[in-house]
Amino acid sequence: MRQANADAWAIGDMVNRLKIEHKLKVKDIATMTGASRQRLSELRRTADAFPSKSRRLDRDIHFHTVAARAARRLNLSPIAVVDEIIEKRIDSARQATRYLAERVREEETRQSLVLVECGPDTGVIDRCHHRDFRNVLPLVSSGTVKLVLADAPYGSYGKYSDGQHTRVSSTKRDCDALCDAEARSAVTDLLRLAPPKMTAGGCLILFRPGALADPPWLLNAAEQFGWACRHAVTWQRGGPKLGDGRAPYAAATERLLVFSRGSEPLVNHDGSARSDLLVVPATAKSYARVDQHLFEKPVDLMRRLVAKHSHKDELVLEPFGGTGPGCVAAVRLKRKWIYVESNRRNFELGSTRIAQELTKLTSRN
Secondary structure, X not given: OHHHHHHHHHHHHHHHHHHHHOOOOHHHHHHHHOOOHHHHHHHHHHHHHOOHHHOXXXXXXXXXXXXXXXXXXXXXXXXXXXXXXXXXXXXXXXXXXXXXXXXXXXXXXXXXXXOOXXXXXXXXXXXXXXXXXXXXXXXXXXXXXXEEEEOOXXXXXXXEXXXXXXXXXXXXOHHHOOOHHHHHHHHHHHHHXXXXXXXXXXXXXXXXXXXXXXXXXXXXXXXXXXXXEEEEEEEEOOOOOOOOOOOOOOOOEEEEEEEEEOOOOOOOOOOOOOOOXXXXXXXXXXXXXXXXXXXXXXXXHXXXXXXXXXXXXXXXXXXXXXXXXXXXXXXXXXXXXXXXXXXXXHHHHHHHHHHHHHHHHHHHO
16 A cells, blocks of 8 residues: 555656656657656646645545645645644544545535625615515615515415315425515515615515415505506416325415506516416425525526516625525626625525625636
8 A cells, every 4th residue: 555655656756756857748748658647647736736745645645635635725835724624633534535535515605605795885675684584675776676585484374174174285484484464574674665766677486385375464554655566477387296285286386566657668678478377486495404404496587587677787685595596697697786685594605605606707708
């Protein structure tokens, strides 16, 4: 084992010398020796990253290889990364690879979150806010918001009775953790606070349970605060399902109420066909995943809504942000955005997701 390790270091040093002193390319060395070009490149980079006196010869060279790969992304020296691996008592290169992959992911997430952290002087737009939307909307300038995507809490409106027992339908969303009065207050306050913030031709899209009629308080609040419901669109999120015979119909659908202010007409911004039915598969749920909101909306659905109801550089607001699919769609379509989420876990998931999307956009540009 030690001899194989020493031989690997010797090969890396040799390739390095040939490249520096004789200006040979790795592919030419591979052709002359019949060795793998990828293997020679890997050994050369590892030998280059670790001068002879810094090598831990009691460890496999693969430890050094994975450390060299991760060092730049962690903003550490390769030697420091090897020392960290050894300090963690990691015994195999495979374990080291897994550990460093997680370290890199955490570090890149931490760095990318700087892009979306909202400090006291960073403004409101293109920022993530771990706050109640009622504390953020007053900070938004009047006449600036083109589209509000509101996946509001349902409270316990998803409950129904079969005459003997109160049961919970598929529309009950435990993650909201709000009673009826709290959910009602949140939606009412959004309808009250949003109108002055809207720009000409703006609209508010409110997600509702697909199986239930809209309660009178919702329609009364919309009318009271100057909203007119222009469309009730059905989102078909999956194939028809058979229930137990007691639940309401439409378990595989949700409805989207599309509001505009007063007499303002809705504008079809992308020229696509307007339909009362949107067929988009729901985001697959996985109870084993910790990085997923179980009731998140698919980005493709949000992308269609953002494209239809806004133009480039116009502002999209997601007041009940969840994991931020609306703002992810806004970033992809080059809209301005405001993400607001009060739940800590959901905020961490959503802000990380948006930050990663921004990082991708930056790297492409």
